[in-house]
Amino acid sequence: MSAAVASTPAPGTGSDQWLRNRRYLPPLLIVVLWQVAASAGLIPTRTLASPAMIAGTFAELITSGELPRHLLVSLGRVAIGLGIGIVVGTTFALIAGLSRRGEDLLDATLQMLRTLPFLALVPLFILWFGIGETPKIALVALGTMFPIYLTLFAGIRGVDAKLIEAGGTLGLTRREQVFHIVLPGALPSALVGLRYALGVAWLSLVVAEQINADTGIGFLVMTARDFLRTDIILVGLIVYAILGLSADQIVRILERRVLAWRPSFLKD
Amino acid sequence: MNAHPALTARQHPVVHVANLVRSFGRGPNILDGLDLAIRAGEFVALLGRSGSGKSTLLRTLAGLDEAPAGTVTVPAERAVVFQEPRLVPWKRVWANVALGLRTPDARERAVAALSEVGLSHRLEAWPLTLSGGEAQRAALARALVREPKLLLLDEPFAALDALTRLKTQGLVASLWRAHRPAVLLVTHDVDEALLLADRVLVLDQGRIGFDLHVNLERPRRHAQPAFASLRSRLLRELGVEDENPVEPVEELRTPVRNTAPAAPTHRLEDAVWAASADALARS
Ligand SMILES: Nc1ncnc2c1ncn2[C@@H]1O[C@H](COP(=O)(O)OP(=O)(O)OP(=O)(O)O)[C@@H](O)[C@H]1O
Ligand SMILES: [Mg+2]
Numbered sequence: 001m002s003a004a005v006a007s008t009p010a011p012g013t014g015s016d017q018w019l020r021n022r023r024y025l026p027p028l029l030i031v032v033l034w035q036v037a038a039s040a041g042l043i044p045t046r047t048l049a050s051p052a053m054i055a056g057t058f059a060e061l062i063t064s065g066e067l068p069r070h071l072l073v074s075l076g077r078v079a080i081g082l083g084i085g086i087v088v089g090t091t092f093a094l095i096a097g098l099s100r101r102g103e104d105l106l107d108a109t110l111q112m113l114r115t116l117p118f119l120a121l122v123p124l125f126i127l128w129f130g131i132g133e134t135p136k137i138a139l140v141a142l143g144t145m146f147p148i149y150l151t152l153f154a155g156i157r158g159v160d161a162k163l164i165e166a167g168g169t170l171g172l173t174r175r176e177q178v179f180h181i182v183l184p185g186a187l188p189s190a191l192v193g194l195r196y197a198l199g200v201a202w203l204s205l206v207v208a209e210q211i212n213a214d215t216g217i218g219f220l221v222m223t224a225r226d227f228l229r230t231d232i233i234l235v236g237l238i239v240y241a242i243l244g245l246s247a248d249q250i251v252r253i254l255e256r257r258v259l260a261w262r263p264s265f266l267k268d
Numbered sequence: 269m270n271a272h273p274a275l276t277a278r279q280h281p282v283v284h285v286a287n288l289v290r291s292f293g294r295g296p297n298i299l300d301g302l303d304l305a306i307r308a309g310e311f312v313a314l315l316g317r318s319g320s321g322k323s324t325l326l327r328t329l330a331g332l333d334e335a336p337a338g339t340v341t342v343p344a345e346r347a348v349v350f351q352e353p354r355l356v357p358w359k360r361v362w363a364n365v366a367l368g369l370r371t372p373d374a375r376e377r378a379v380a381a382l383s384e385v386g387l388s389h390r391l392e393a394w395p396l397t398l399s400g401g402e403a404q405r406a407a408l409a410r411a412l413v414r415e416p417k418l419l420l421l422d423e424p425f426a427a428l429d430a431l432t433r434l435k436t437q438g439l440v441a442s443l444w445r446a447h448r449p450a451v452l453l454v455t456h457d458v459d460e461a462l463l464l465a466d467r468v469l470v471l472d473q474g475r476i477g478f479d480l481h482v483n484l485e486r487p488r489r490h491a492q493p494a495f496a497s498l499r500s501r502l503l504r505e506l507g508v509e510d511e512n513p514v515e516p517v518e519e520l521r522t523p524v525r526n527t528a529p530a531a532p533t534h535r536l537e538d539a540v541w542a543a544s545a546d547a548l549a550r551s
Contacts, residue, residue: 166354169330169347170368170410180367184358261358261394 049231057231058238066220071239073215074205077133081140082201086194088141089148096149097156097186098178107153114146119207126212136208143204144197151193155186188262191255198247202240281305282417282450283329288338289474290324298324300474302338308417309448313461315506316471322454325471326422329452343418347411347449351423353403355395355410362391365410381413382406384446385439401432405439412443419449425460437463441487458502462495463488470505478505 031051037043038050045053061067092110095102122139129135159182167177209218217236224232283306290299298321306312316322327333328340330348355364365378382388385405395403404424411419421440425433441464444451455461461468462482470478480502484494 162350162352162354163356165332166348166350167356167367168332170414172368176368180359181356184356187358259358261396263396 046228046230049229049234053231054234054238057229058235061232061235067235067239070215070217070220074209074217075243077136077208077216078140078201078205081137081204082144082197084137084141085144085197085201086148089145089193089197090152092145093149093152093156093190097153098182110146110149114150118143118146119204122207122211131212136205136213139208140201140204143200147193147196147200148190149193151196152186152190155189156182158189159185188255188259191251191259194254195248195251198251199244202244202247206240280308282308282343283452284339284341285329286339288325288328288340290321290328290333290337297474299328302471302475304469304476306418306450306452308450311444311451311453311464311466313453313455313465313468314471315455315458315461315468315502317506318456320471321474322471323422326420326452326454329418330420343416345415345417346420347414347416347418348420348422349404349407349411349424351426353395353398353400353407355398355403355406357395359395360391361387361393361395361398361406364395364406365413367410369413377413378409381409384412384443385409401428401436404428404436408436408440408443412447412449415447416449419444419451421451421453423454423456426456440464458499458506459490461502462498463490468498468502470502478502480505 034043034048035051038045038048038053043050049057058067092106096106096110097103118139121142122135125135125138129138163181163185164177167181172180205216206218209216210222213219213222217239221233221236224230224236283304285302285304288299288302288304289297291297302325304325314322314325324333326348329342330346331342332348355361356367359367362375362378362382365381366374369377371377379388379391382391385408387402387405387409390398390402390406395406398406404427408424424440425436428436437460440451440453444464451465453461453464462484465482468478468480468482469476470480472478480498482498484492484498488495490496
């Protein structure tokens with residue numbers, strides 16, 4: 001027994017850490033090779049800036065305050081658009097999910113609209129809303145509304161009928177059933193929708209900001225293109241990636257807190 | 269303690285069902301002119317082959333299923349325990365028990381009910397972390413905390429292992445003794461019915477086809493000769509031939525319907541053994 005324990009390395013020992021971290025080696029190697037090739041003059045800067053250059057530009061854009069300024073504008077657009085999308089999507093899902101009449105009223109229409117690639121609406125939005133903030137926010141709102149609606153609606157309808165029945169025998173009113181049983185039961189599904197909506201939000205933003213804008217990360221990238229500044233373009237891409245990843249992390253943390261009752265979270 | 273509670277309340281049944289008819293769609297009548305009365309504090313077990321309509325009757329009494337025809341009188345204070353515990357997974361165990369209680373001391377009452385079923389150490393647990401037996405005990409606590417006049421149990425022990433099932437049966441018996449609700453227990457298990465109930469009903473062809481008063485002293489044991497006799501009786505009523513039939517004990521028979529007397533046996537001891545061994549083996 002004790003021999004078996006001794007033969008397996010305790011967590012945190014050198015070889016264990018090596019196993020855990022070795023998957024970061026290939027991307028690191030690629031960056032190193034990229035830098036070497038760029039320094040040797042194999043990759044022209046106008047095609048692809050070198051990692052060192054990108055890092056320099058990144059620092060420069062931050063210290064000059066340019067990046068934070070554009071970032072703040074982009075974040076604001078996403079926040080407002082996402083907020084509207086969540087409110088509208090949730091409202092529709094509650095109406096359609098909680099009553100047959102509401103479903104008849106809304107579901108078919110929304111399911112039809114959902115099949116439309118919403119980015120194709122950009123020209124129409126520009127005609128309707130001009131080129132200010134409104135079309136950008138509207139695009140984000142529209143894109144995020146559908147995943148929220150679909151997942152929450154499905155979640156509400158997927159709640160175990162036996163639980164609702166049990167709630168009835170406990171003397172819960174309909175309102176209490178919705179509050180204690182239906183909505184918490186629909187939450188896991190709705191959170192999947194939220195994660196998806198965040199992805200859609202960045203996507204809509206990228207499209208909206210590249211078409212017409214004078215601020216925002218998308219604008220930064222588009223002007224960089226005009227000046228062949230691949231370093232700034234890549235900084236923009238990295239910022240998008242970081243934003244996407246942190247949004248995902250936030251939803252994960254949220255899930256961990258509000259879905260603490262699920263066995264998959266109970267283990268740790 | 270041993271005074272029969274049913275005797276004191278014989279005058280006014282808490283459950284009164286007359287001429288209940290229920291069918292699904294265009295199908296045949298599942299319940300077909302059913303009459304039933306349950307007195308306050310009476311423990312009634314309901315047997316019947318699968319699909320005979322036991323759950324349908326229980327759901328009607330629970331108010332979960334509207335009956336198209338007949339009169340059904342039930343107390344407003346009812347509680348149900350189903351075959352599955354049906355705990356709300358996102359509410360802690362105590363909150364599940366307190367669900368729907370509208371008094372300010374809801375939590376204290378829930379805690380008291382949970383300690384009564386031996387779960388005071390699991391108050392803050394998430395329901396999905398409970399074992400099957402614990403979850404079913406929590407469901408019992410959730411039913412009892414409402415102080416029901418009628419407790420409806422639809423095969424509440426069916427999903428439990430043999431030992432847990434015996435323990436939970438004992439728990440139900442003692443909870444019933446302490447709180448005295450009228451109980452309707454749907455079960456497939458003849459021994460369970462005889463261990464717990466004052467009266468055993470058999471549902472057949474949409475009606476109560478057989479009504480047996482069980483005048484055995486409590487606590488009941490399989491080893492009581494009268495127990496084995498009643499067991500044979502019920503099994504025959506359910507259309508199952510007992511391998512070790514026991515001659516009926518005369519004074520205990522109060523059948524509604526007459527059936528042929530059991531074949532005599534000289535191996536009473538064997539029958540008793542079979543009865544108690546069965547209770548453990550069957551799950
Ligand atoms: N909602 C329903 N729709 C259609 N038929 C139903 C419905 N509920 C029950 N039935 C039918 O009614 C009959 C009686 O069902 P019920 O569940 O009451 O039987 P049961 O006696 O409880 O059986 P078991 O012992 O297997 O639980 C069955 O034939 C069943 O198929
Ligand atoms: Mg049933």
